[in-house]
Amino acid sequence: MKHGIYYSYWEHEWSAKFGPYIEKVAKLGFDVIEVAAHHINEYSDAELAAIKQSAIDNNIILTAGIGPSKNSYLSSPDAAVRAAGKAFFEQTLTNVAKLDIKTIGGALHSYWPVDYSQTVDKEGDWARGVEGIHGIADFANNLGINLCIEVLNRFENHVLNTAAEGVAFVKQVDKPNVKVMLDTFHMNIEEDSFGDAIRTAGTLLGHFHTGESNRRVPGKGRMPWHEIGTALREINYTGSVVMEPFVKTGGTIGSDIRVWRDLTNGADEAKLDEDARHSLAFSRFVLGG
Numbered sequence: 001m002k003h004g005i006y007y008s009y010w011e012h013e014w015s016a017k018f019g020p021y022i023e024k025v026a027k028l029g030f031d032v033i034e035v036a037a038h039h040i041n042e043y044s045d046a047e048l049a050a051i052k053q054s055a056i057d058n059n060i061i062l063t064a065g066i067g068p069s070k071n072s073y074l075s076s077p078d079a080a081v082r083a084a085g086k087a088f089f090e091q092t093l094t095n096v097a098k099l100d101i102k103t104i105g106g107a108l109h110s111y112w113p114v115d116y117s118q119t120v121d122k123e124g125d126w127a128r129g130v131e132g133i134h135g136i137a138d139f140a141n142n143l144g145i146n147l148c149i150e151v152l153n154r155f156e157n158h159v160l161n162t163a164a165e166g167v168a169f170v171k172q173v174d175k176p177n178v179k180v181m182l183d184t185f186h187m188n189i190e191e192d193s194f195g196d197a198i199r200t201a202g203t204l205l206g207h208f209h210t211g212e213s214n215r216r217v218p219g220k221g222r223m224p225w226h227e228i229g230t231a232l233r234e235i236n237y238t239g240s241v242v243m244e245p246f247v248k249t250g251g252t253i254g255s256d257i258r259v260w261r262d263l264t265n266g267a268d269e270a271k272l273d274e275d276a277r278h279s280l281a282f283s284r285f286v287l288g289g
């Protein structure tokens with residue numbers, strides 16, 4: 001099991017450059033950095049090559065997270081938006097591959113976060129989402145990329161809220177590089193049992209996000225970490241466990257994640273780094289790896 005952190009922990013914008021964080025997370029002892037792919041198409045090839053080299057030099061694996069935009073996503077009822085979604089993914093996956101990234105996770109079938117001022121069509125969005133992911137799976141597979149479909153809580157998406165729904169969706173897509181992704185923050189809201197949810201995902205689990213119920217770093221709250229670690233060991237999970245703490249207010253990250261109070265307790269960057277380092281030690285101990 002490899003342990004990582006989403007660089008957005010330190011940032012306010014999904015557009016923030018991720019290159020400089022590779023050395024930082026390596027120094028903190030992580031194996032993996034997760035980067036936001038939302039703006040990767042704005043990076044030049046030279047920039048991507050330098051980032052890839054930095055990852056090699058620092059012995060860091062990159063994974064990518066993404067929340068597709070409402071203008072271009074795979075399950076839209078509007079065919080033009082679906083086509084734009086496919087084009088966006090093909091360009092994004094091509095650039096993601098330039099960083100040797102093998103895992104991209106998020107609500108890839110949908111857009112994020114969902115706008116609930118509009119009518120919800122769960123069945124239609126599910127069917128179009130399955131078709132949309134099916135339609136980009138081979139393209140991703142040819143680049144060596146796994147598409148990890150994140151199960152989110154009800155306030156952020158309506159299609160997949162539980163591990164069981166994630167498994168049913170991924171089975172309908174029926175492609176070897178399309179997997180289920182779980183996140184303890186969302187599971188805490190929707191699942192009856194963390195252990196059962198992880199066992200339900202089983203061999204289909206492709207990526208795993210961690211965080212406390214208020215999205216502080218693992219170890220600062222009341223998540224049943226022992227139960228989670230036991231279940232991950234039971235299913236012989238060998239993928240990445242990426243902590244996804246969101247503790248800062250402000251910017252697009254603060255508003256998309258609904259961080260309306262300072263969860264850092266006024267921490268400066270050095271204190272945030274220390275919290276991440278302690279949480280990594282805690283995560284390795286309780287989850288394995």
Ligand SMILES: O=C(CO)[C@@H](O)[C@H](O)[C@H](O)CO
Binds near residue numbers: 066105106107150183
């Ligand atoms: O858990 C979440 C959101 O609550 C994320 O994994 C999200 O999909 C990603 O951050 C988008 O970049």
Ligand SMILES: [Mn+2]
Binds near residue numbers: 150183209244
């Ligand atoms: Mn997540």
